[in-house]
Amino acid sequence: MSHLDHTPSTPGKFKMDKSAYPYHGGRLRWHSSLAKLTFWSFVFIGVIFIFFYRSPSSSSSSSAAATTSSSSSRFHSDPSRRSLRTSSWGGPAWEKKVRTSARIRSRNGFSVLVTGAAGFVGTHVSSALKRRGDGVLGLDNFNDYYDPTLKRARQALLERAGVFIVEGDINDAALLKKLFEVVPFTHVMHLAAQAGVRYAMQNPGSYVHSNIAGFVSLLEVCKEATPQPAIVWASSSSVYGLNTKVPFSEKDRTDQPASLYAATKKAGEEIAHTYNHIYGLSLTGLRFFTVYGPWGRPDMAYFFFTKDILNGKSIPIFEGENHGTVARDFTYIDDIVKGCLGALDTAQKSTGSGGKKKGPAQLRVFNLGNTSPIPVTNLVTILERLLKVKAKRNVMKLPRNGDVQFTHANISLAHRELGYKPTTNLQTGLKKFVRWYLNYYSAAGKKADAR
Numbered sequence: 353m354s355h356l357d358h359t360p361s362t363p364g365k366f367k368m369d370k371s372a373y374p375y376h377g378g379r380l381r382w383h384s385s386l387a388k389l390t391f392w393s394f395v396f397i398g399v400i401f402i403f404f405y406r407s408p409s410s411s412s413s414s415s416a417a418a419t420t421s422s423s424s425s426r427f428h429s430d431p432s433r434r435s436l437r438t439s440s441w442g443g444p445a446w447e448k449k450v451r452t453s454a455r456i457r458s459r460n461g462f463s464v465l466v467t468g469a470a471g472f473v474g475t476h477v478s479s480a481l482k483r484r485g486d487g488v489l490g491l492d493n494f495n496d497y498y499d500p501t502l503k504r505a506r507q508a509l510l511e512r513a514g515v516f517i518v519e520g521d522i523n524d525a526a527l528l529k530k531l532f533e534v535v536p537f538t539h540v541m542h543l544a545a546q547a548g549v550r551y552a553m554q555n556p557g558s559y560v561h562s563n564i565a566g567f568v569s570l571l572e573v574c575k576e577a578t579p580q581p582a583i584v585w586a587s588s589s590s591v592y593g594l595n596t597k598v599p600f601s602e603k604d605r606t607d608q609p610a611s612l613y614a615a616t617k618k619a620g621e622e623i624a625h626t627y628n629h630i631y632g633l634s635l636t637g638l639r640f641f642t643v644y645g646p647w648g649r650p651d652m653a654y655f656f657f658t659k660d661i662l663n664g665k666s667i668p669i670f671e672g673e674n675h676g677t678v679a680r681d682f683t684y685i686d687d688i689v690k691g692c693l694g695a696l697d698t699a700q701k702s703t704g705s706g707g708k709k710k711g712p713a714q715l716r717v718f719n720l721g722n723t724s725p726i727p728v729t730n731l732v733t734i735l736e737r738l739l740k741v742k743a744k745r746n747v748m749k750l751p752r753n754g755d756v757q758f759t760h761a762n763i764s765l766a767h768r769e770l771g772y773k774p775t776t777n778l779q780t781g782l783k784k785f786v787r788w789y790l791n792y793y794s795a796a797g798k799k800a801d802a803r
């Protein structure tokens with residue numbers, strides 16, 4: 353039993369020694385080894401009994417209860433026990449990799465911590481920053497919300513570009529603190545999140561864990577850091593929820609989320625306001641509108657439509673009330689990357705230090721869309737042409753469980769403040785996506801080549 357190995361001073365054992373004590377005093381004498389054997393057998397059984405009887409209360413009250421899988425999160429958050437971790441961070445070689453990856457190679461460059469670096473947007477932003485000479489350190493927990501092999505392939509891509517991804521969770525405060533000890537990050541690009549609208553009904557806790565608890569955990573470490581970094585983070589167009597006024601402008605109401613995902617992103621915007629207000633953190637939220645492109649997320653429609661069309665499977669096409677059009681403001685990844693870099697470049701410094709606010713700091717939120725909503729049926733038509741396969745369309749009513757019927761970004765604010773100007777239309781962007789898709793999955797030995 354591993355319990356015993358790790359907890360040498362369990363209360364159970366201690367009690368055994370005490371209860372056994374009188375028998376050593378010589379009141380009872382042992383004439384036969386059989387009697388001794390019998391006695392120690394009883395003691396042994398007693399120890400086991402006491403151990404099991406006591407263990408629930410002792411493990412809940414003892415800080416040394418790093419024994420069960422359920423205590424692993426506590427284990428990870430306790431820096432004093434780091435040496436016992438089985439996880440992969442820490443040590444001189446690891447620190448060297450962290451430092452090297454985050455080293456700035458251009459004049460006036462940044463050192464940026466990118467959370468969710470093995471994600472779709474995270475990979476593209478990391479490599480763009482690295483290419484222009486900024487120092488970049490990635491952080492990702494490589495969870496299995498979607499196929500982790502895709503995340504590993506992105507990681508390999510970044511590794512070749514000189515970006516190291518630390519494997520860990522944004523909820524691991526000890527890890528975050530360590531990273532800020534090793535590197536005085538000037539910026540944090542926070543893209544780690546639980547995405548997806550309908551998955552929130554299956555796993556609501558995951559949204560709270562990543563998008564709320566994780567964000568707060570990150571902000572706590574950022575506000576304590578000296579210097580405090582400026583933070584740019586991913587909000588979502590979904591915060592517009594049931595808003596019907598189009599195009600969506602940053603000033604429009606965002607208090608009617610249609611999914612838990614949207615609600616957690618909206619909560620993030622309010623949390624950002626708080627940390628800006630109390631601690632002087634510079635915070636910029638970016639409301640992404642349906643980002644697509646090479647290395648994209650397999651849970652998104654354009655991605656699994658491609659897969660299903662190639663496999664001859666029928667694809668669900670939603671329509672609104674009275675056969676109303678469902679449309680999205682699809683935004684190509686390269687345009688989003690430019691918006692992210694524009695946000696980092698225009699972010700002012702945080703004003704606090706040592707966890708204290710010294711003056712007002714920048715607080716911003718921007719739409720990053722394409723200002724050109726495209727009906728989902730058009731998306732499918734473009735894919736059919738690119739894949740040279742006819743789709744089996746299964747038209748059905750848009751379920752009322754998270755998705756909204758229409759998104760359309762007003763991007764005039766981002767244009768003015770960030771110089772944001774999307775240049776890729778859906779036809780062009782999907783062509784690049786399909787080329788990547790066929791190449792990636794044929795290289796992976798999977799059946800994806802349509803010809």
Ligand SMILES: *[C@@H]1O[C@H](CO)[C@@H](O)[C@H](O)[C@H]1NC(C)=O
Binds near residue numbers: 598599601762764
């Ligand atoms: C877009 O937003 C700006 C404010 O950023 C506003 O002045 C403008 O009227 C909006 N345009 C439309 C068409 O709603």
